[in-house]
Amino acid sequence: MTGLTMPKSDEATLGRRAEIVTALRAIVPGEGVVDVTNEMRAFESDALTAYRQLPLVVVLPQTVAQVSRVLKYCHENNVKVVPRGSGTSLSGGALPLEDAVLLVMSRFNRILEIDFPNRVAVVQPGVTNLGITKAVEHEGFYYAPDPSSQIACSIGGNVAENSGGVHCLKYGLTANNVLGIEMVLINGDIIRLGGKHLDSDGYDLLGLMTGSEGLLGVVTEVTVRILQKPTTARALMVGFPTSEEAGQCVADVIAAGIIPGGMEMMDRPAIHAAEDFVHAGYPLDVEALLIVELDGPVVEVDHLIAMVEAIARKNGATTCVVSQSEEERMIFWAGRKAAFPAVGRISPDYLCMDGTIPRKELPKVLAGMRELSEKYGLRVANVFHAGDGNLHPLILYDANIPEQLHKAESFGADILRLCVKVGGVLTGEHGVGVEKRDLMPEMFNDTDLNQQIRVKCAFDDKHLLNPGKVFPQLHRCAELGRMHVHQGKMPFPDIPRF
Amino acid sequence: MSIFQPKSEDEIVEAVQWALGANAPVEVVGQGSKRGLGRPLQTEHTIALSDYAGVTLYEPHELVLSAKAGTPVAELEALLAASRQAFQFEPMDYGPLLGQPAGQGTLGGLLATNLCGPRRLKAGSARDHVLGVRVVSGRGELFKSGGRVVKNVTGYDLSKGMANSWGTLGIATEITFKVLPAPETESTLVIRGLADDEAARAMAIATGSSGEVASAAHLPGNVAARVIDGALGGEASTLLRLEGFAPSVADRMTMLKNLLASAGEMADVSGDQSRRLWQEIRDVIPFADGTEQLVWRVSMVPMEACKLVASLRMGAAVDAYYDWQGGLVWLRMEGEPEADAVRALLRKYGGGHATLVRGPASVRAAVPVFEPQAAPLAALSKRLKQQFDPSGILNPGRMVAGV
Numbered sequence: 001m002t003g004l005t006m007p008k009s010d011e012a013t014l015g016r017r018a019e020i021v022t023a024l025r026a027i028v029p030g031e032g033v034v035d036v037t038n039e040m041r042a043f044e045s046d047a048l049t050a051y052r053q054l055p056l057v058v059v060l061p062q063t064v065a066q067v068s069r070v071l072k073y074c075h076e077n078n079v080k081v082v083p084r085g086s087g088t089s090l091s092g093g094a095l096p097l098e099d100a101v102l103l104v105m106s107r108f109n110r111i112l113e114i115d116f117p118n119r120v121a122v123v124q125p126g127v128t129n130l131g132i133t134k135a136v137e138h139e140g141f142y143y144a145p146d147p148s149s150q151i152a153c154s155i156g157g158n159v160a161e162n163s164g165g166v167h168c169l170k171y172g173l174t175a176n177n178v179l180g181i182e183m184v185l186i187n188g189d190i191i192r193l194g195g196k197h198l199d200s201d202g203y204d205l206l207g208l209m210t211g212s213e214g215l216l217g218v219v220t221e222v223t224v225r226i227l228q229k230p231t232t233a234r235a236l237m238v239g240f241p242t243s244e245e246a247g248q249c250v251a252d253v254i255a256a257g258i259i260p261g262g263m264e265m266m267d268r269p270a271i272h273a274a275e276d277f278v279h280a281g282y283p284l285d286v287e288a289l290l291i292v293e294l295d296g297p298v299v300e301v302d303h304l305i306a307m308v309e310a311i312a313r314k315n316g317a318t319t320c321v322v323s324q325s326e327e328e329r330m331i332f333w334a335g336r337k338a339a340f341p342a343v344g345r346i347s348p349d350y351l352c353m354d355g356t357i358p359r360k361e362l363p364k365v366l367a368g369m370r371e372l373s374e375k376y377g378l379r380v381a382n383v384f385h386a387g388d389g390n391l392h393p394l395i396l397y398d399a400n401i402p403e404q405l406h407k408a409e410s411f412g413a414d415i416l417r418l419c420v421k422v423g424g425v426l427t428g429e430h431g432v433g434v435e436k437r438d439l440m441p442e443m444f445n446d447t448d449l450n451q452q453i454r455v456k457c458a459f460d461d462k463h464l465l466n467p468g469k470v471f472p473q474l475h476r477c478a479e480l481g482r483m484h485v486h487q488g489k490m491p492f493p494d495i496p497r498f
Numbered sequence: 499m500s501i502f503q504p505k506s507e508d509e510i511v512e513a514v515q516w517a518l519g520a521n522a523p524v525e526v527v528g529q530g531s532k533r534g535l536g537r538p539l540q541t542e543h544t545i546a547l548s549d550y551a552g553v554t555l556y557e558p559h560e561l562v563l564s565a566k567a568g569t570p571v572a573e574l575e576a577l578l579a580a581s582r583q584a585f586q587f588e589p590m591d592y593g594p595l596l597g598q599p600a601g602q603g604t605l606g607g608l609l610a611t612n613l614c615g616p617r618r619l620k621a622g623s624a625r626d627h628v629l630g631v632r633v634v635s636g637r638g639e640l641f642k643s644g645g646r647v648v649k650n651v652t653g654y655d656l657s658k659g660m661a662n663s664w665g666t667l668g669i670a671t672e673i674t675f676k677v678l679p680a681p682e683t684e685s686t687l688v689i690r691g692l693a694d695d696e697a698a699r700a701m702a703i704a705t706g707s708s709g710e711v712a713s714a715a716h717l718p719g720n721v722a723a724r725v726i727d728g729a730l731g732g733e734a735s736t737l738l739r740l741e742g743f744a745p746s747v748a749d750r751m752t753m754l755k756n757l758l759a760s761a762g763e764m765a766d767v768s769g770d771q772s773r774r775l776w777q778e779i780r781d782v783i784p785f786a787d788g789t790e791q792l793v794w795r796v797s798m799v800p801m802e803a804c805k806l807v808a809s810l811r812m813g814a815a816v817d818a819y820y821d822w823q824g825g826l827v828w829l830r831m832e833g834e835p836e837a838d839a840v841r842a843l844l845r846k847y848g849g850g851h852a853t854l855v856r857g858p859a860s861v862r863a864a865v866p867v868f869e870p871q872a873a874p875l876a877a878l879s880k881r882l883k884q885q886f887d888p889s890g891i892l893n894p895g896r897m898v899a900g901v
Contacts, residue, residue, distance in 0.1 A: 195848070201868055210655065358557070359559070360557075443653075
């Protein structure tokens with residue numbers, strides 16, 4: 001582990017381990033409590049594998065009542081809890097703590113109800129993202145958000161991270177596709193937010209919960225919107241001599257009133273790595289490659305394909321191929337979808353970053369990255385959700401060379417600082433977790449962060465849920481509660497009064 | 499009594515800090531166009547944001563718009579229309595229903611009440627499109643959340659937290675929204691003469707098809723007579739709205755007509771007439787009668803809505819129509835508010851929330867205007883309020899008595 005500092009372990013909790021295990025066994029019988037080191041190894045990290053830590057104990061509850069009792073016990077006994085879904089977080093959101101119970105929701109794996117007339121599915125949080133689509137596709141439906149890990153990631157994890165995917169410019173993020181949840185607070189309270197109906201009766205707590213990275217509550221049931229699958233989809237593969245021209249093409253597509261189902265960009269290193277790996281027929285003489293996918297009724301797709309093709313040619317495309325079959329469309333995507341493993345082939349290790357920028361800043365950010373690449377002596381390849389400005393730089397390094405991981409991390413942090421500097425943000429869809437935690441002050445000042453922590457205080461007054469994630473440091477709720485009021489006369493003569 | 503009309507963010511901070519120092523609760527408003535909504539306030543002082551107005555960023559190609567809280571919504575809609583864009587969530591205008599002129603309201607009010615319209619089914623509400631906020635909390639502190647890019651998961655989404663908070667958590671000073679291309683054209687398929695339950699089934703077939711239905715409403719005969727100058731006649735009308743590029747709209751219209759061929763007699767309403775129809779449905783024009791007769795807005799499970807209305811009619815005289823495939827029911831009561839009856843039926847038919855959106859102040863003070871929450875949820879909401887506004891100086895009691 002490199003420079004990452006996690007909250008100091010509580011010696012008293014470590015000393016009470018046997019007692020805690022016994023108490024958890026009384027709540028979750030049978031194989032639902034795992035305390036043997038070898039068996040806990042499977043849980044020591046998530047998809048951010050650079051960081052590993054064995055938990056205090058692993059508990060896998062099966063019922064909402066068990067979740068409630070586990071959390072209530074931990075709350076009363078001041079034991080920390082790290083919730084975990086499938087463990088596919090790329091930001092270390094489910095990284096265990098030595099002195100925390102790891103609450104694994106994978107046994108909540110049932111589809112509870114499919115309601116086609118109301119177009120919703122009610123599922124348990126351990127159901128995989130793709131599992132929802134599989135359960136409804138026989139009637140032509142699907143669940144729209146499609147993070148690349150959809151075969152493995154759980155819907156509960158998607159809620160925690162507000163997961164996106166390739167199609168979210170048109171179809172929205174998790175937050176726009178979840179209608180309701182049941183969740184348990186750290187004090188054991190079971191709360192329902194939303195349901196099969198729309199919008200909140202009061203504060204939008206569902207909006208706060210979505211993307212809260214397991215710091216506010218544990219989701220035990222999710223109601224999602226399901227949609228009818230588009231009739232057809234076709235893609236264009238377009239190559240440009242410069243990233244500026246590719247960026248202008250994207251802007252012009254949107255200016256024409258078109259929101260494509262997907263619009264992905266790759267830079268030269270990513271194109272070459274992908275082409276060497278899957279032979280998708282990508283042009284190798286271009287600086288930027290766009291894949292634009294249009295979906296919907298056949299008539300609409302044909303109409304829009306023609307519009308996008310004209311826009312691409314006007315912007316100086318040197319390659320422009322329209323898929324003529326489903327097979328060809330899949331080939332266009334094969335390279336993009338294999339971009340990460342393709343980069344994995346040309347480098348022993350890579351770090352996947354996740355910033356969002358205003359799209360028009362892309363050339364500036366790419367140029368900045370080239371300079372940083374020289375400064376750190378590490379290569380970088382870029383894939384880019386071009387429609388929404390979400391950039392995934394892949395930093396290539398070799399963990400066997402001393403200092404390279406550290407260098408790669410510093411390079412990544414500099415890229416994210418650059419994203420913030422041009423008006424963007426630290427993370428578009430992977431979450432803050434532990435990975436970007438210490439960069440939060442780049443985007444937020446103390447007042448901003450303190451107000452976020454106050455939200456945490458409303459849900460989790462003792463800061464027991466997922467400590468060490470998202471916030472660089474957590475101030476105690478009591479300390480944040482104090483107010484500094486400028487005792488006052490009316491001090492602002494320039495405000496008009498009547 | 500003082501009315502503060504701050505012209506800068508600093509002055510907004512000062513106003514809240516004064517209120518804190520003087521322990522003086524304040525009403526927070528934009529233009530005051532929604533004063534008739536929610537629980538009536540009894541504060542001595544007012545902070546009005548209407549002078550804190552103006553667009554601070556509009557980049558059509560980036561799909562973002564930022565403006566100060568007091569900016570009139572109508573002004574922003576005109577600006578967007580000039581670039582053939584729109585707030586895709588189609589914010590409704592409560593003015594006509596509440597006996598006020600149409601076209602009032604500010605961006606801050608739009609977010610604070612989480613406005614939306616008939617496109618809610620497909621496009622969400624204000625909370626689905628807000629990207630970032632600057633806010634002065636009830637602690638008199640200025641904080642920001644979110645950003646100006648369309649994809650962002652950095653920290654809790656306090657922008658959504660401000661949606662539907664009715665000015666009780668903080669004063670949003672500047673708000674950034676995602677904006678999207680306006681549909682090139684639209685057309686509405688009208689099916690005539692369906693009973694409420696038949697309409698529910700027809701709408702479910704349509705929204706569950708590949709027709710990409712943007713809006714689905716059902717107007718019983720007496721309501722249908724009160725839109726687009728009576729052009730629909732006095733017969734029940736089930737309305738399915740298709741939007742997008744012209745060839746696509748035409749194609750989907752044909753598809754839907756075939757799919758629903760056996761449902762009933764059909765007609766088309768297209769172009770500007772279709773836009774006007776949906777605007778009138780959005781703004782509850784059928785019940786904009788210049789009275790204070792009680793009107794409920796009920797968000798519920800779409801397929802259960804007609805059962806709720808049928809049950810309610812057994813005990814009370816009520817006019818009703820359905821939007822959002824039935825997921826939104828507008829009820830005009832002839833007599834008493836019947837809050838307990840409406841809410842008991844709502845619980846029976848799958849849950850949701852009923853809000854009393856029109857009625858005399860005395861009724862809105864006595865009847866819970868917003869859906870009462872279960873105890874653990876109410877306690878959590880109260881803790882959240884305390885974290886933003888520990889002294890309870892911002893719009894106290896606007897949503898719930900004592901909060």
